[in-house]
Amino acid sequence: xxxxxxxxxxxxxxxxLAGAYPVxxxxxxxxxxxxxxxxxxxxxxxxxxxxxxxxxxGSRQGARRxxxxxxxxxxxxxxxxxAQWARANGYRIGGQVISQRRRAAxxxxxxxFGGGEVLEVLRLRSLEGEPVLVxxxxxxxxxxxxxxxxxxxxxxxxxxxxxxxxLIFAYGEHLIDAVPAGAGDARLxxxxxxxxxxxxxxxxxxxxxxxxxxxxxxxxxxSVTFSIRNSIGANPLxxxxxxxxxxx
Amino acid sequence: xxxxxxxxxxxxxxxxLAGAYPVxxxxxxxxxxxxxxxxxxxxxxxxxxxxxxxxxxGSRQGARRxxxxxxxxxxxxxxxxxAQWARANGYRIGGQVISQRRRAAxxxxxxxFGGGEVLEVLRLRSLEGEPVLVxxxxxxxxxxxxxxxxxxxxxxxxxxxxxxxxLIFAYGEHLIDAVPAGAGDARLxxxxxxxxxxxxxxxxxxxxxxxxxxxxxxxxxxSVTFSIRNSIGANPLxxxxxxxxxxx
DNA sequence: TAAGGGAACTTGTACAAACAAGCGAGCACC
DNA sequence: GGTGCTCGCTTGTTTGTACAAGTTCCCTTA
Numbered sequence: 139x140x141x142x143x144x145x146x147x148x149x150x151x152x153x154x155l156a157g158a159y160p161v162x163x164x165x166x167x168x169x170x171x172x173x174x175x176x177x178x179x180x181x182x183x184x185x186x187x188x189x190x191x192x193x194x195x196g197s198r199q200g201a202r203r204x205x206x207x208x209x210x211x212x213x214x215x216x217x218x219x220x221a222q223w224a225r226a227n228g229y230r231i232g233g234q235v236i237s238q239r240r241r242a243a244x245x246x247x248x249x250x251f252g253g254g255e256v257l258e259v260l261r262l263r264s265l266e267g268e269p270v271l272v273x274x275x276x277x278x279x280x281x282x283x284x285x286x287x288x289x290x291x292x293x294x295x296x297x298x299x300x301x302x303x304x305l306i307f308a309y310g311e312h313l314i315d316a317v318p319a320g321a322g323d324a325r326l327x328x329x330x331x332x333x334x335x336x337x338x339x340x341x342x343x344x345x346x347x348x349x350x351x352x353x354x355x356x357x358x359x360x361s362v363t364f365s366i367r368n369s370i371g372a373n374p375l376x377x378x379x380x381x382x383x384x385x386x
Numbered sequence: 387x388x389x390x391x392x393x394x395x396x397x398x399x400x401x402x403l404a405g406a407y408p409v410x411x412x413x414x415x416x417x418x419x420x421x422x423x424x425x426x427x428x429x430x431x432x433x434x435x436x437x438x439x440x441x442x443x444g445s446r447q448g449a450r451r452x453x454x455x456x457x458x459x460x461x462x463x464x465x466x467x468x469a470q471w472a473r474a475n476g477y478r479i480g481g482q483v484i485s486q487r488r489r490a491a492x493x494x495x496x497x498x499f500g501g502g503e504v505l506e507v508l509r510l511r512s513l514e515g516e517p518v519l520v521x522x523x524x525x526x527x528x529x530x531x532x533x534x535x536x537x538x539x540x541x542x543x544x545x546x547x548x549x550x551x552x553l554i555f556a557y558g559e560h561l562i563d564a565v566p567a568g569a570g571d572a573r574l575x576x577x578x579x580x581x582x583x584x585x586x587x588x589x590x591x592x593x594x595x596x597x598x599x600x601x602x603x604x605x606x607x608x609s610v611t612f613s614i615r616n617s618i619g620a621n622p623l624x625x626x627x628x629x630x631x632x633x634x
Numbered sequence: 635t636a637a638g639g640g641a642a643c644t645t646g647t648a649c650a651a652a653c654a655a656g657c658g659a660g661c662a663c664c
Numbered sequence: 665g666g667t668g669c670t671c672g673c674t675t676g677t678t679t680g681t682a683c684a685a686g687t688t689c690c691c692t693t694a
Binding site: 161162191194196198201204205206207221302308309310311312313314315316317318331334335336337343345346347357359360362363364365367 | 407409410432439441446449452453454455464556557558559560561562563564565571580581582583584593594595605607608610612613614618620
């Protein structure tokens with residue numbers, strides 16, 4: 139059973155994407171939406187809050203809400219799973235495990251995963267037949283068996299882990315920056331050494347806050363762009379300084 | 387007057403950052419927080435919703451909320467304004483206008499800003515004395531006079547525009563990818579041509595949805611990292627495919 | 635004509651109440 | 665000892681009400 143406010147949000151979103159409310163135009167008032175959907179004002183407020191969070195709609199006290207954009211943004215699943223993002227957008231993808239081994243956890247990994255062994259996997263992933271992503275993932279010991287059971291050319295690790303052991307990636311932190319390609323990355327991706335790569339380092343946990351994996355993903359320049367919509371109210375994105383070890 | 391729920395959120399956030407609720411521990415229940423703050427449950431829910439949106443706290447039906455992280459994230463202002471981010475983190479920054487000229491709007495710029503002229507500004511910005519950012523910004527005609535009135539070494543354009551004409555940047559869309567440094571960028575940033583840069587393209591609008599500027603910012607690799615916290619519920623970040631013009 | 639004052643409208647905040655749905659611990663039973 | 669079930673706790677959804685605060689537009693007034 140989907141919540142009422144989610145259905146109202148979906149309906150509004152569809153209207154916006156279909157062009158019923160063009161960019162820059164006003165949304166109906168809460169009161170009107172409430173009577174139209176036969177719901178309380180609070181419920182309508184929850185619905186539009188979803189759209190505001192998606193960056194589709196802007197809101198300020200006293201004035202009617204306005205439409206800011208008309209492009210769908212798919213949020214977490216897409217950000218987390220390369221395969222789910224690619225599939226949702228109709229791209230052909232491939233994947234191949236290059237190497238996979240268990241090893242003792244390093245000090246920072248112990249702090250994160252709780253000690254013991256970890257499973258380190260190096261994958262090469264392709265989009266439309268071209269290699270675009272080198273993925274170096276470290277899994278906590280408790281998921282290692284499930285990961286080792288996967289096929290070497292498994293397209294969607296996220297989905298496979300959900301289907302085999304019911305694992306859900308629920309929270310993540312992502313660090314995005316640019317790095318030059320090392321010799322190994324360059325060979326795998328078919329680019330020159332030192333050429334730019336877009337790096338996404340991420341740490342993921344389950345619903346309960348239990349750490350699952352940390353990963354260092356490097357995209358070939360030009361193959362993928364990250365997109366963020368934000369409003370002045372709230373959003374979870376910040377800059378961070380790099381090493382800042384300048385000078386000689 | 388700050389809203390009640392914001393004060394409760396701030397109090398909870400301070401407690402988390404101070405270590406009163408360590409990472410992985412449980413937050414008090416809504417009922418307890420409500421009696422403790424002498425507020426209704428709805429108000430408390432709004433407060434914790436803020437923390438959930440910040441990625442600080444995880445929430446799922448039936449179970450107590452848990453603390454996911456203890457690092458502050460400053461959201462929009464920081465993402466938008468290099469100066470505000472740097473100052474909030476205690477970095478010394480500098481800025482210098484390299485060139486500035488009015489020109490006719492190109493076709494896509496016309497579509498965005500509504501035709502006429504635009505003002506194109508090239509700025510070089512430094513962090514801790516080292517050049518780290520080349521910023522190519524195109525302003526809509528209606529803000530051009532205010533921008534032209536700024537000092538060439540103005541540290542915070544965002545703040546200066548707020549103080550001079552009350553302009554507030556309220557919504558933005560950001561595209562993040564990696565590109566090789568061109569000859570000009572390389573010279574300005576003091577890096578080799580072709581070395582990796584982190585590029586952030588952004589489009590910003592006011593409260594009313596009126597476009598203000600679009601910008602192409604290129605950070606020297608290693609100087610800045612973008613950080614995103616997200617939960618499975620909602621967040622405004624997605625991947626996007628690049629040109630995908632592979633092959634010969 | 636231009637400035638100012640309001641009135642109507644719209645979103646934001648806060649409270650109260652009720653039920654639904656999921657979680658976890660403890661208990662009974664096999 | 666382990667399995668399954670129930671019960672209490674906790675969060676999620678929805679409705680209703682009231683007031684606060686900001687915007688917009690019209691109308692009056694100088």
